[in-house]
């Protein structure tokens with residue numbers, strides 16, 4: 413694939429001997445396939461984002477898949493095709509199910525997600541590039557454009573693979589409201605951390621976050637909040653850390669890292685106008 417970013421889909425399809433069909437009409441497709449696959453598909457048809465049909469050698473991305481997700485879903489399906497122990501006739505990618513399942517199928521899904529990230533971010537290339545930039549949510553958002561990946565998957569890969577100590581918390585609206593001021597309460601969906609963070613810091617985070625936290629109060633429509641935090645080291649002592657929060661209106665992303673003095677000023681990227689409130 414040479415030095416091209418984003419990863420060219422067409423070249424990868426040629427490599428793995430698949431074709432991509434255009435926008436898929438799920439109902440027509442469901443009628444055309446075998447009983448077993450049909451039963452699988454009927455469960456949550458409107459949630460299906462992508463499909464792999466290894467008999468017909470076709471990758472489908474469904475018409476309602478948001479543009480920002482298409483690339484990740486595409487390479488997820490490619491992942492099933494190239495991992496030798498994934499002997500599947502069909503795969504269908506459903507948003508939430510494919511991300512956090514823990515059964516055997518869940519293991520395959522995690523592997524396909526991992527492969528998708530590796531193909532999109534071209535392994536070490538992303539890490540090497542990210543190293544030159546400030547450790548910040550803004551950097552990850554900049555890279556999501558560059559590598560044609562969703563904000564969510566880029567932030568996750570960024571935190572997991574960063575060579576500095578950092579961790580990403582992904583929060584969802586819990587549906588509960590703070591009775592005092594009517595503000596939203598968020599629940600922790602999952603967290604990921606870099607290798608250096610895990611070796612040094614406590615990763616037992618709270619499960620719920622409301623307006624009593626500055627990084628929740630500071631959430632704004634078009635900008636990244638930045639504040640300070642106390643990190644707890646594994647030996648029980650405290651360390652100074654930096655916390656950032658940002659929301660894409662579906663999830664809240666919280667990036668926590670060590671507040672270390674930088675000897676070389678890292679590159680910064682500008683993704684929002686400074687006139688934001």
Ligand SMILES: [Zn+2]
Pocket residue numbers: 488492503504505510520521524
């Ligand atoms: Zn899958």
